[in-house]
Amino acid sequence: MSLEYYLVLSALLFTTGVIGVLIRRNAIIIFMCIELMLNAANLAFVAISRSLGEATGQVFVFFVMTVAAAEVAIGLAIIVSVFKHRQTINVDEVNSLKG
């Protein structure tokens, strides 16, 4: 299969993630949508790396997975600390800071 199919799939996944971040209001779901965006990028990296016949992109994916894991750990900790204060993680209700 040619590279285009993979890139189109990855673009679709990325767009799904962006739309999810913009319309969903639960912080955990937003976070999952961000993970989807990162994985869309991973798919693009792997596909491009394969079509170029070199390994840079695949190595990149390992780094991205590590970073994503760290991001999840920190993200969930912060979301838990918000939940302790407000008993909600709906981003529309967590809005004491505005002006």
Place this chain on the structure above:
Amino acid sequence: MPIEINWQLLMPELIITLTLLIVLVFDLFDSISKAILGWMTIVGAGIALWVSIQMHQAGTVGTQFNDMFKVDNFSLFFNIIFLVSTILVALISMSYLSRDDRKQGPYYLLILLATLGMMLMAAGNELIIVFLGLELMSLSLYVLAGYFRDNPASSEAGMKYLLLGAFASAFFLYGIALIYGGAGTTNVPAIAEAITAPNKSPLLLAGMFLLIVGFGFKVAIVPFHQWAPDVYEGAPTTIAAFISAGPKAAGFAAFLRIFMEALPSLQVEWSSVVIVLAMLTMTVGNVIAIAQTSIKRMLAYSSIAHAGYVLIGLAAANNDGISSAMLYLLVYCVMNIGAFGAVILAKTEDGESLMISDYAGLGLRKPLLAMFMTIMLLSLAGFPPTAGFVGKFYVFKSAVQAGHIWLVIVGAINTAISAFYYLRVVVTMYMREPEEELSFTAYPSTLVVGLVLAAIGVLLIGILPSLMLTPAQNSVF
């Protein structure tokens, strides 16, 4: 295949790594005073700063790790900016943390980690390194923004910063993926060679715009700025100072390096976008800042506007533009941390003075505090003989040389607008009487030292601009 490592080239980064490990270990001992951790941070960053200055003067150039990590005067100059910011932030943090009895170990550890991330971003010669540096910096900053866990506003700031920051990182990463697809490599000089051919693949253009979006979020450019005021207001004030200084400079370091060195052949496409973003950022930041009643939010919008002035240097896209943007970032970091430090100094018995109206009458009651605040605000507004004037002057000059007259006109109008809200605080301090007497706490000595250093820096660069302008001009890659 063994890798030859030139340790000397990596000295500043190694010193910071060593310092953060020492801080991590010493935090484990309950018997020692935790206040020493702050001093360790300052000493470590100070040594790294001294080494960076020496290497900068010697004009050290070299790459490491298969051309992934590039040390040159550009990265060393940015190291100086980051380390100066770290030292100033550590100085203003010490009393801030100890008076509320906060945990100090993780705080300094995270500050040092963020600093290391920034240094990697400035020295990244490969998009992987830039991405890893960006994430190391951002992840540390998310935690720092939510550091006061018992404070709902701080947790909320942490969450907002996390969600929007991670969103931006994903855009940045996808941009890298598309550039990899278009150019076939992620090495910065190799990308430039790969796209000299006239075919500008749509992948490259899309990747470039995604990178602009990612950087736009990280350095708070309009229309990607919405997180900044909320995060600055909710985060601990010292961290607001830190986020507004070093990370913004780091974002611009990678922005300059990637766009000027890897994508110069797409300059026609990106420079028009950057010009529009610069105009929008300056105007929106300054106009909204006028309406603010909270001083932290006002400084947040002002820092958004300052990102616009730096963008003018990038839009000029010549050597003068780069060096003036670098000089502006250095000046901006010092004066902005100084302004936040003055906010911390204005601590009352009931908490921090966060409303502009709280500053009424301080000119006579607290002359030292009012003087620091006035120096920093005049510099932010760009009055001579402060560093802010020098920074703006050279940025505008480079844009005129590049022929962007309209950009400079918009910038000048914005400087006039910004003078209004900066001077309003000064007028409030010296010419208004307070509605109620606030009882201010005593000045902590480390905070005063930090502010004195910032004030000396601002006035020294203002009076002798060549002191920093010449090094900046020598730092263009």
